[in-house]
Amino acid sequence: MGDPVAHAEHYQEAYGAGEYAAAGAAAAVLSVAEEQRHLVAYAPLVKRIVRQLNSQVSGAIDRDDMEQIGLMGLLEALRRYGVPDQSFGSYASLRIRGAILDELRRQDWRPRAVRQESHRLRDSVRALTRRLGREPQEAEIMAALKLTPEAYQEYQLAENAELIASFDDILQESLGQADSAPSPEEQLMVRRSLEQALRTLDEREQRVVQMYYEFELSYKEIAAVLDLSDARVCQLNKMALGKMKAMLQDK
Template identity: 30%
Template sequence: MFNKGRDAQLWKDYRQGGSDAAREKLIEGYAPLVKYVAGRVAIGLPPNVEFDDLVSYGIFGLIDAIDKFDPDRGIKFETYAIARIRGAIMDGLRNNDWVPRSVRQKAKELEKVCSELENKLGRYATDQEICESLNISLEEFHRLLNEVSCTTLSSLDEMWMTRNLDDDSVRVLDLIENEDSSDPEKLVEINELKAALAKSIDALSEREKLVITLYYYEGLTLKEIGQTLNISESRVSQIHTKAIFRLKGRLSRWRTAIEVL
């Protein structure tokens, strides 16, 4: 990785002069970030997903981050790039449809039930209410969560649209950044989505909020979260999966027809 002075000079050369050599050195210097993110995403994915493929997808995210990064904003490049790299990896997985169709169908059904119950009850549905709606036992519900858990890893990295479909899409995790916008209407919509996401996360149970925070914002793996909370990795996965489907249900009015994990 870079030292601070050399890093700053490369960014200056690339931004001011459009130096291809500086761009290549930036890509080469930050390449280890791609392997780091790919390693995190790989945890929980089926064995048929090749690590090298994840790295290949992530390189596109790194290049995109380098091309769009503005050093003058005072944000560390690593912080900015990690979300872009992870999002590019997830986009690559979605494009290759790595989730079995049967599992994807079950995930869609669960998301639909969570959304319908949220709209009907005006709050997150309990496990028992979800079970009754699906006509399954609590034990079967836990098995279902385990089965569809692979569809929810890095779900907050997916691309969502503002309600004006002519606008650019926004990545959910990008909403934690205070991005400038020259379009007041678009800025209002993004701020509305940011507020809705924050409110939805706050309404989760304390343990669900903690898992979401540790996984997405602190960068811990499910195994590390399990060690922190003194519960099994499988249990962490179940909590994460329930939280994601509850968030999707509550935020369903923001969804578009985009295919997501």
Template identity: 35%
Template sequence: MDLEKLWRRYKENQDHAAWEQLVEVYASLVKHVAGRMRLTLPAHVEYDDLVGSGIFGLLTAIDRFEPQRGIKFETFAVNRIRGAILDSLRAADWAPRSLRQREREVARAYGIVERRLGRPATASEVATQLGIDIKELYELERQINQVAFLSLDAPLSSTEDGDQGSLGARIIDDNDEGNPLQALEEEEKKHLLAQAVQALPEKEQLVVSLYYYEDLNIKEIAQVLDVSESRISQLHTRALLRLRGFLLCHSAELDIAERQQPSTKRAVGQGE
């Protein structure tokens, strides 16, 4: 099959038959990407669902591909296929609610221990705070890491104002209306987050900086640090737990301050 001629027929004449043939030719690429991604996901995520989502990425790639640029279609399409699969996983929020709750508990434990000790907490100290065995903590972090994979394995998407600073969005839950952090001005949130990042252990701080602020992907960061991609993913997960723990503790302090404020005002009023 002359792929070059097929691409020309589709791009120049919008030949639907050529389009169908291109989809058929490259469908195996979707199966390949879905198969590799399936290895990193929980057992209940269906391979066929990944393929179905990946097809949308393939169709987008075929529509946007420009053969004259000299880039291999396979290289161009893989990122679109992976992106479509990741988008569908995020939309489905396949992480069980119980795991979300445990993630919050682990993050809070990091925050409590680190606030008390004034330094990064060890896994042993966090396990003690949670009242669990360290092996159980490692297993929890492994499961949480599978959720964090969705964030780390895809390019950051820009917001409408061009801001790539989605780190804060991934740490502070904008849907949590009861969270006092939501009352803070954007600049205050950024300042607080910068404090939290500065308190991270060196390697975790570097991963966060390279990914969220320097726009490096997981593979590039692994090359910089000369470690495996899975190790980068682990460091990223633990960094997010520490950051969220830091903010949860700060949120709790804000909540206490807000509850004390009315009584303070009453006391001032009575004094007058």
């Protein structure tokens, strides 16, 4: 895995906290033609993020609609950032993801009955953990809760989608909601916070976080790389984000 700080830099860049040439200055106003040209150039980024998120939300929003929402997030990023440079893609990723997750929340993509069932399963897993005195294995959870592998994976996906949304909110707050890219001071604070948060993770958790956020791989793709089940990757990502979220909230 290597030095976690090195991977923190990759992760931090994936959230738009890289070296911005225009950081702290007013974003240059782009013409309509320039905006259209940059929208076309960065459209593949929108498609990658939509593909990744679409696998986790069980078709709650039509894929084409998700892409349109993502393009609006990209346009907002262009207007805040100004002329794109080598770090723009990282900054835009957060804005694109944020736009899609905001719409998912607005549409209440998890019906009340689904949320209640997820909370019930979560409480059952916690009770099993206390009873065993350790983190239960997948097979133990499925046996204790009488879940099929498919139902267990659905539970993990739902838990992860909820946590990812709240984790992204914290990063949005860290980077500020100004009408321009984050200032150098904001970038430095976020970088240091993420470095410290990543140090709380074990090697496999770091790899999952890196592949999910830096390389924008889906859970299925990460599972293939690490030779794990999709559900196990979900579980690792959930544990990693939980640790990082707790540390960032303490800042």
